[in-house]
Amino acid sequence: MNRCQVCAVSVVVLLVASAAQGSDKKSVDSLLAADAGWMKVFSAKDLEKSVGYCEQDGSVLGPNAPIATGREAITKMFSGFFALPNLDITWQADKADVARSGELGYTSGTYRMTFTDPTGKTVSDKGKYVTVWDKQKDGSWKVARDIFNTDLPAAGTP
Amino acid sequence: MNRCQVCAVSVVVLLVASAAQGSDKKSVDSLLAADAGWMKVFSAKDLEKSVGYCEQDGSVLGPNAPIATGREAITKMFSGFFALPNLDITWQADKADVARSGELGYTSGTYRMTFTDPTGKTVSDKGKYVTVWDKQKDGSWKVARDIFNTDLPAAGTP
Numbered sequence: 001m002n003r004c005q006v007c008a009v010s011v012v013v014l015l016v017a018s019a020a021q022g023s024d025k026k027s028v029d030s031l032l033a034a035d036a037g038w039m040k041v042f043s044a045k046d047l048e049k050s051v052g053y054c055e056q057d058g059s060v061l062g063p064n065a066p067i068a069t070g071r072e073a074i075t076k077m078f079s080g081f082f083a084l085p086n087l088d089i090t091w092q093a094d095k096a097d098v099a100r101s102g103e104l105g106y107t108s109g110t111y112r113m114t115f116t117d118p119t120g121k122t123v124s125d126k127g128k129y130v131t132v133w134d135k136q137k138d139g140s141w142k143v144a145r146d147i148f149n150t151d152l153p154a155a156g157t158p
Numbered sequence: 159m160n161r162c163q164v165c166a167v168s169v170v171v172l173l174v175a176s177a178a179q180g181s182d183k184k185s186v187d188s189l190l191a192a193d194a195g196w197m198k199v200f201s202a203k204d205l206e207k208s209v210g211y212c213e214q215d216g217s218v219l220g221p222n223a224p225i226a227t228g229r230e231a232i233t234k235m236f237s238g239f240f241a242l243p244n245l246d247i248t249w250q251a252d253k254a255d256v257a258r259s260g261e262l263g264y265t266s267g268t269y270r271m272t273f274t275d276p277t278g279k280t281v282s283d284k285g286k287y288v289t290v291w292d293k294q295k296d297g298s299w300k301v302a303r304d305i306f307n308t309d310l311p312a313a314g315t316p
Contacts (some may be wrong), residue, residue: 063221063307067286095217099257099261105262106264128221132255132264132288145266149220150303151223154222
């Protein structure tokens, strides 16, 4: 083999080695940044930006409701959510993983929220979530699936 | 280049091409089979096999309870579940995706369950789930994260 051929083979071997290595910190950090970015626009009740984090055919699987698939259904769901009086919501990922191939990942963590119910009482909730993310062609992460539920006992539980 | 060198380069190029292609049907089918296999042992209330589908440090994020992480906590959660009188549960994935690198994937779908409450009344529930799976060194899929919630209105909702 001449030097050019050796060089070409080396590049290809490096590409394979790169594809075979575990999810790197940079990928996980970019996913955690997307998770935090989504939380920021959601807690600010920015409807357009919040929905914009979801893929065109993404789904939000909220409790006490059927699956909302697609941006129209998700817009309706988030609108109802943002209409809760004095809504205050934050979440924090405590786990994230990205596939070695870099285009699929998930975050998981806990949320806390409060709002005022129709009687004027402050309702406090806390729970957990899993969000599955697809990396887009432009390098951004978008939500493929988001699901959450409460830690609190069901109403009426003794 | 001699024939041997051409052959070696071709193999490496094919490996790169393979790593770069989208999640193949075979990977997705193997993940759907794992999802269905887990449902089978779970609906049969086989505690050991049901917990055995979860990774050692896997988490089940059930509604109205804190996160259960690790097999001891998951065993406790599933034991309580299987103790529900006349529990009948099934689920069905309607979406599955596997990363191109083949080691991370998720399934999502709907569940239906019934059980008898302490007053003798049959309780019916239906809802949805997302399960994140990691492929193990032996080629099997294990649960990294499982989360679900009900479609039904919260108790006390008008």
